[in-house]
Amino acid sequence: MGKNLTKRSEDYSKWYNELVIKADLAENSGVRGCMVIKPYGFAIWEKMQAGLDKMFKDTGHENAYFPLFIPKSYLSKEASHVEGFAKECAVVTHYRLKNAEDGSGIVVDENAKLEEELIVRPTSETIIWDTYRKWIQSYRDLPLLINQWANVVRWEMRTRLFLRTAEFLWQEGHTAHATRQEAIEEAELILNLYAEFAEKHMAVPVIKGTKTESERFAGAVETYCIEALMQDGKALQAGTSHFLGQNFARAFDVKFATKEGQQEHVWATSWGVSTRLMGALIMTHSDDNGLVLPPVLAPIQVVIVPIYKGLEVLEAIDEKVAPLVEALRDKGISVKYDNRDTHKPGFKFNEYELKGVPVRLAVGPRDLENGTYEVARRDTLQKEVVAADAVVEHISGLLDDIQQNLYNKAAAFRDDRITRVDDYEEFKNILENKGGFIAAHWDGTAETEERIKEETKATIRCIPLNAAKEEGSCILTGKPSQRRVLFAKAY
Amino acid sequence: MGKNLTKRSEDYSKWYNELVIKADLAENSGVRGCMVIKPYGFAIWEKMQAGLDKMFKDTGHENAYFPLFIPKSYLSKEASHVEGFAKECAVVTHYRLKNAEDGSGIVVDENAKLEEELIVRPTSETIIWDTYRKWIQSYRDLPLLINQWANVVRWEMRTRLFLRTAEFLWQEGHTAHATRQEAIEEAELILNLYAEFAEKHMAVPVIKGTKTESERFAGAVETYCIEALMQDGKALQAGTSHFLGQNFARAFDVKFATKEGQQEHVWATSWGVSTRLMGALIMTHSDDNGLVLPPVLAPIQVVIVPIYKGLEVLEAIDEKVAPLVEALRDKGISVKYDNRDTHKPGFKFNEYELKGVPVRLAVGPRDLENGTYEVARRDTLQKEVVAADAVVEHISGLLDDIQQNLYNKAAAFRDDRITRVDDYEEFKNILENKGGFIAAHWDGTAETEERIKEETKATIRCIPLNAAKEEGSCILTGKPSQRRVLFAKAY
Numbered sequence: 001m002g003k004n005l006t007k008r009s010e011d012y013s014k015w016y017n018e019l020v021i022k023a024d025l026a027e028n029s030g031v032r033g034c035m036v037i038k039p040y041g042f043a044i045w046e047k048m049q050a051g052l053d054k055m056f057k058d059t060g061h062e063n064a065y066f067p068l069f070i071p072k073s074y075l076s077k078e079a080s081h082v083e084g085f086a087k088e089c090a091v092v093t094h095y096r097l098k099n100a101e102d103g104s105g106i107v108v109d110e111n112a113k114l115e116e117e118l119i120v121r122p123t124s125e126t127i128i129w130d131t132y133r134k135w136i137q138s139y140r141d142l143p144l145l146i147n148q149w150a151n152v153v154r155w156e157m158r159t160r161l162f163l164r165t166a167e168f169l170w171q172e173g174h175t176a177h178a179t180r181q182e183a184i185e186e187a188e189l190i191l192n193l194y195a196e197f198a199e200k201h202m203a204v205p206v207i208k209g210t211k212t213e214s215e216r217f218a219g220a221v222e223t224y225c226i227e228a229l230m231q232d233g234k235a236l237q238a239g240t241s242h243f244l245g246q247n248f249a250r251a252f253d254v255k256f257a258t259k260e261g262q263q264e265h266v267w268a269t270s271w272g273v274s275t276r277l278m279g280a281l282i283m284t285h286s287d288d289n290g291l292v293l294p295p296v297l298a299p300i301q302v303v304i305v306p307i308y309k310g311l312e313v314l315e316a317i318d319e320k321v322a323p324l325v326e327a328l329r330d331k332g333i334s335v336k337y338d339n340r341d342t343h344k345p346g347f348k349f350n351e352y353e354l355k356g357v358p359v360r361l362a363v364g365p366r367d368l369e370n371g372t373y374e375v376a377r378r379d380t381l382q383k384e385v386v387a388a389d390a391v392v393e394h395i396s397g398l399l400d401d402i403q404q405n406l407y408n409k410a411a412a413f414r415d416d417r418i419t420r421v422d423d424y425e426e427f428k429n430i431l432e433n434k435g436g437f438i439a440a441h442w443d444g445t446a447e448t449e450e451r452i453k454e455e456t457k458a459t460i461r462c463i464p465l466n467a468a469k470e471e472g473s474c475i476l477t478g479k480p481s482q483r484r485v486l487f488a489k490a491y
Numbered sequence: 492m493g494k495n496l497t498k499r500s501e502d503y504s505k506w507y508n509e510l511v512i513k514a515d516l517a518e519n520s521g522v523r524g525c526m527v528i529k530p531y532g533f534a535i536w537e538k539m540q541a542g543l544d545k546m547f548k549d550t551g552h553e554n555a556y557f558p559l560f561i562p563k564s565y566l567s568k569e570a571s572h573v574e575g576f577a578k579e580c581a582v583v584t585h586y587r588l589k590n591a592e593d594g595s596g597i598v599v600d601e602n603a604k605l606e607e608e609l610i611v612r613p614t615s616e617t618i619i620w621d622t623y624r625k626w627i628q629s630y631r632d633l634p635l636l637i638n639q640w641a642n643v644v645r646w647e648m649r650t651r652l653f654l655r656t657a658e659f660l661w662q663e664g665h666t667a668h669a670t671r672q673e674a675i676e677e678a679e680l681i682l683n684l685y686a687e688f689a690e691k692h693m694a695v696p697v698i699k700g701t702k703t704e705s706e707r708f709a710g711a712v713e714t715y716c717i718e719a720l721m722q723d724g725k726a727l728q729a730g731t732s733h734f735l736g737q738n739f740a741r742a743f744d745v746k747f748a749t750k751e752g753q754q755e756h757v758w759a760t761s762w763g764v765s766t767r768l769m770g771a772l773i774m775t776h777s778d779d780n781g782l783v784l785p786p787v788l789a790p791i792q793v794v795i796v797p798i799y800k801g802l803e804v805l806e807a808i809d810e811k812v813a814p815l816v817e818a819l820r821d822k823g824i825s826v827k828y829d830n831r832d833t834h835k836p837g838f839k840f841n842e843y844e845l846k847g848v849p850v851r852l853a854v855g856p857r858d859l860e861n862g863t864y865e866v867a868r869r870d871t872l873q874k875e876v877v878a879a880d881a882v883v884e885h886i887s888g889l890l891d892d893i894q895q896n897l898y899n900k901a902a903a904f905r906d907d908r909i910t911r912v913d914d915y916e917e918f919k920n921i922l923e924n925k926g927g928f929i930a931a932h933w934d935g936t937a938e939t940e941e942r943i944k945e946e947t948k949a950t951i952r953c954i955p956l957n958a959a960k961e962e963g964s965c966i967l968t969g970k971p972s973q974r975r976v977l978f979a980k981a982y
Contacts, residue, residue, distance in 0.1 A: 027622075027625075029557065029558045029618065029621075029622065030562060030565065030618070030621050030622075031558045031560045031561070031562060031609065031618070034558035034559070034560060035558070036555070036556070036557050036558065036622050037555055037556040038555055039553035039554065039555045039637065042553070042554050042555045042556055043553070043554070045556075046554065062530035062533070062534070063530065063533050063534070063537065064527070064528055064529055064530045064533045065527070065528040065533055065536075065660065066520070066527050067520045067522045067525035067526070067527065067658055068525070068611070068642055068644065068658050069522045069525060069581070069658070070522070071521060071522060072588065072597060074521065075588075075597070076596060076597045082588075082597060086587070086588035086589065086597060087587055087588070087589075088586070088587065089586065089587065089588060090560070090583045090585075090586055090609070091583060091584065091585040091586065091587075091588065091599055092581045092582060092583050092584075092611065093582065093583075093584045093585065093599065094581075094582040094584065095579070095580065095581055095582065095646040096577070096578055096579065096580065096582075096646065097563065097566075097573075097577035097578070097580060097582065097610070098577065098578075105567060106563060106566070106567045106573060106577060108582055108584065108608055117599055118522065118581070119588070120559070120583065120611070127520065127521070127522070130520075130521050131518075131520065131521075131527050134518075140833070146530065150642075151559055151641075151642065153559065155586040155587065167558055167559050167560070169556065342631070
């Protein structure tokens with residue numbers, strides 16, 4: 001009856017891989033590095049999409065759709081951009097297959113070679129800015145606030161379900177503005193939106209910051225990010241928002257007439273979150289019994305399991321449960337009544353625990369007699385008996401409690417793992433034995449950043465936005481520094 | 492001030508192309524055959540998606556996501572399937588670009604050639620049935636009712652916005668069943684669902700039928716379809732639902748244990764509608780003034796335009812309109828109050844007419860005095876003056892009226908263009924001069940079908956499901972026939 005899930009303490013990485021498979025979230029496909037997102041996993045992603053999409057629209061953004069393919073020449077137009085993506089991209093070179101002349105099967109038709117190779121989009125700045133050139137003439141056309149939900153491909157060599165896959169699903173926002181200041185404000189607005197989504201919907205606490213130059217998006221002037229901490233003490237970048245300056249407007253010659261009639265290059269942002277968020281969600285809350293889902297994103301928020309011998313009792317339970325199901329649905333709570341006669345209650349309990357359903361109700365003959373339900377919460381595994389006439393109200397409050405509790409627990413865990421360190425040996429010691437974020441001084445050079453990475457595998461996750469000015473000396477070189485940055489090993 | 496739209500009677504095809512561009516629905520991109528779906532067009536597509544998605548879920552289907560890429564060997568496993576798609580597919584052969592050694596720019600890295608080419612999915616039967624083999628062991632795993640929203644690529648040589656593009660967006664359902672009968676019922680359920688969507692949401696009347704063998708989906712045993720009629724008398728296939736028999740289960744070795752413990756191949760269906768529906772929607776209802784949208788799919792259902800000189804009057808109008816906007820939104824009606832001071836009312840009237848907003852309200856000083864609104868409907872261009880305190884109720888009814896009127900008008904047009912013909916010369920005559928569907932007898936052979944197509948460009952759109960048995964003789968060969976089929980020129 002057990003779930004045969006490796007314990008986190010034994011092998012966190014193995015636990016994660018097993019959990020993703022066993023909870024029916026995703027699996028590897030026959031195509032190298034590409035995953036299949038299974039219905040249960042996809043239902044969670046749909047809830048993420050709906051939540052984010054509403055937030056984008058509430059802040060004035062519209063959805064659109066741009067081509068999957070990017071001509072090679074487009075990608076090459078922004079120098080640092082092509083540098084960042086050329087090494088790992090899928091290239092379409094032909095447009096036809098044919099039967100081999102020697103009868104050996106289906107082969108590429110060499111007579112159907114493309115004049116120019118097409119890249120499967122790794123991100124869409126280039127194709128979008130090529131389009132924006134046609135859309136933007138005057139300041140009246142700005143700002144342009146557009147988002148796209150799409151699949152993208154980056155030819156990663158080492159892949160892991162949700163965390164790093166060759167193809168992944170994401171949204172990418174691409175906005176155009178008349179001024180530098182407005183574009184920066186947009187990038188920051190989205191950063192805050194992402195942080196709010198992570199904390200309120202996913203119950204995942206995040207730190208907002210900017211990336212160092214070497215960790216910036218290829219083509220960005222500034223990359224803002226939100227960083228979360230997983231239970232194994234490793235950080236995970238959960239979303240990025242880029243201020244692109246005028247780089248893409250210059251590369252694609254996108255100018256606008258100002259109010260004063262002058263021609264100026266347009267200012268840009270781009271920003272995205274992806275199915276990687278699924279990895280963050282899973283790793284932040286789940287335990288050795290399986291998935292733990294925050295109620296806001298749970299496809300099934302409440303499951304009801306009847307406990308009975310004999311179909312007569314089941315019928316009585318069916319009758320008792322029917323109005324409860326209706327009452328919960330009326331409150332907008334998604335509920336499943338699992339009265340399958342093919343599986344035992346213990347099997348069902350296990351299954352819903354594994355799948356992270358936030359609240360489980362059990363109802364047996366004694367409950368029928370007493371007018372009660374047994375209510376179990378997934379996050380703490382606590383059970384209590386609740387009177388039937390109070391159960392709707394109880395569940396409603398319980399779902400809020402669970403959402404808040406998951407956030408608080410994750411925040412306490414994370415806060416406990418932000419260590420201020422001023423000595424390089426201690427730095428290495430904390431990194432190995434405790435993990436988490438290390439707040440340390442850094443001299444601001446890429447050389448130091450690179451050496452620390454080589455020696456410890458820790459990278460600078462971000463320069464926190466809320467970091468106070470503080471005189472100090474670099475953890476590695478002893479050179480002067482004005483603020484602490486956050487180091488961590490990361491996914 | 493005019494819309495400079497070519498008249499339908501002058502050049503229907505040109506009218507369509509211009510309308511799609513001018514109404515901000517879509518445009519061609521820099522990538523051959525791939526379109527950009529602009530925000531206004533995408534908002535309509537989102538409403539289509541939401542409507543269909545709800546219908547799929549209400550009938551027990553779940554969403555999932557499968558890889559974009561299909562290994563060449565997968566495509567080859569079902570013989571007629573590969574035959575149907577190999578000639579027009581995008582082939583990924585490499586996974587890296589590099590700087591050319593002669594400094595001439597970015598080139599494909601020949602050291603990064605894939606061992607096996609990947610096809611950008613033209614449809615996903617093969618990758619999905621390769622996955623289903625792992626998911627299906629027993630009759631308890633069936634039925635499997637899965638849908639995917641995705642982009643697909645078919646390397647079409649002659650493309651037109653929405654109607655035929657190299658990349659398009661669609662949904663593809665892929666279901667697995669224990670019996671032949673159940674799979675057929677699923678294919679028919681979806682056919683009816685598509686017809687209901689077309690008629691109730693899009694206000695597009697459709698004829699349900701089956702395809703002839705030569706028009707069947709590559710790999711299907713039976714293809715069901717819905718066929719609509721455009722204003723130029725040409726038919727448009729709006730959706731297809733395929734009974735696939737055991738073809739893909741055999742090709743991918745997907746068997747299940749029956750209740751009796753025997754191993755049998757699984758029965759399958761697949762079904763899809765695409766952004767092509769946008770083309771059907773546009774061509775069914777729109778007129779020489781621009782787009783005409785059915786209220787159910789209109790991103791903006793009601794637009795309110797103030798008519799004023801001087802900001803004082805505008806302020807009074809603003810004040811009057813604010814509670815109306817709120818009252819309409821409370822009723823779930825999407826409304827836009829366009830009080831931009833940068834554009835004149837006439838410009839706005841034109842713009843919303845062009846964009847097909849179903850109801851337009853105008854309000855000027857006299858309306859302020861009289862407590863009225865001028866209400867114009869887009870479908871008939873009729874105007875009337877309505878008392879302010881009755882306007883919410885009025886609009887609510889009017890939206891229903893418009894939806895119904897659009898359907899009725901399209902149905903009358905279509906019904907008027909179904910002609911029963913028993914003589915081949917008359918067949919050609921009707922086809923050239925009246926267009927529409929021709930109900931004629933056919934001897935059931937692919938040869939006759941092909942000859943008629945060559946001689947007249949008409950294809951058999953479908954064998955209508957509701958066609959009565961009727962003895963007759965083939966329009967071309969005079970051979971005996973038991974029922975009439977529908978011929979038409981088609982998109």
